Amino acid sequence: MLDVSVVVNNFRFLIVQGLLGLGGFTGGTLRLAIPAIVLGFALGIFVGLARLARSRWIAVPAMLYVEFFRGVPLVMVIFWIWFVIPQLLRMPIPEYGVALTAFVIFEAAYFGEIVRAGIQSVPRGQVEAATGLGLTRAKTMRYVVLPQAIRNMVPSLVTQMIVLFKDTSLASIIGYVDLTKAAQIVNNREIKPFELYLFIAVVYWLCTYSMSVVARRFERRPA
């Protein structure tokens, strides 16, 4: 009943181009997900620190940024970038640029909340002790607070990375050829939706599940 040949015949296209993104044209789930995770987290650190800033002129805009992006669907953000940025810059932007920009901006709000919660989870006494020892605020952050905060953040960070990895499938809406789009392309030719979508579901599952297994081992290791 299950027609495996459609998967076998198109395996190279689905995995090498759709998942990994190796090949002539721009595409690939990993080629989008890895920079999106790195840049989104980097921007998220700034957002998280800004939310904890003493100055209200920094903290309030950061709070609004987070609340705004957590209140709208990612699909909406992708359409915003897709329609508005080309109009602002007066030139067409490739799908890859649109998708990456949308993911980084959107996920930074979520990463920012994780960073903020992680920093706040460090007991106040640690900061007071560090100040008592004569460390400056920057040094307290760098040597005392952040190392402990990052350890507390690991579980939610990994969860968010898995969410982002899954979210990259939405880039296919604007025509970026990731794993989902690759399966759609094959399906348009072969009309085997059950086999193809089940197959990519398993591929996505293998990726996200292995991420969570690695993370669990990482958590157990005493730091």
Place this chain on the structure above:
Amino acid sequence: MNYTFQWSVLWSGQSGGWLLQGLITTLELSALAWLLAALLGIVSGAMRTVPWRLLRTLATFYVEFFRNVPLLVWMFFWYFGVPPLLPEAVREWLFDHGAEFWAGMFALGVYHGARMSEVIRSGIQSIPRTQFEASVAMGLTTFQAYRLVIVPIALRLIVPPATSESLNLLKNSSVALTISVAELTFQTRQIETYTARAIEALTAGTLIYLVLCVGIATIMARVERRFAIPGLIARGG
């Protein structure tokens, strides 16, 4: 930027009606999917904590498989992949009655059921084991202990995470536009297509989502205070 705003496109012509229809479809889709997700979540979340291995394994398989695969893939799977396998009569009935809506509802409900399951499981596991032991000592069966003691307490404990999960469901209902369910994001795109006014259309859609999310979050904060069990939940302030 040289862009003249023309907000009137939102209420002139058909746009207003489209937005309203989109909002109604989004709410219907989310409400039905939420019911399915809550049912699946409660059953599978409770199953993951019971002392029978087979039930635990079944529930774990459901949760781990469905929540670790993108919702978009599930949308395509339920809309394109499953109907050809159904009996002729069922398929015809479905395509006469908005198959994309039902497929979208099912995809959303089953996906979020798996995520809701995790919320409920952690709620159940945060209840001291002694509650369960006391119930059994009083003569309740395991099923009765879950139905009368464990699940009612757990449901109150999980109001905050369940709320944020429900809001995720509402926002994720926008993914249904990929299988052409005419929900809010779909209608926003339609207005953009007809009027070529991207910024106005997107602003309207975005604001509606924001109002919905902020509104539900505010209501649920009240519900949480109302149903809190004194002494069980430590509340700051």
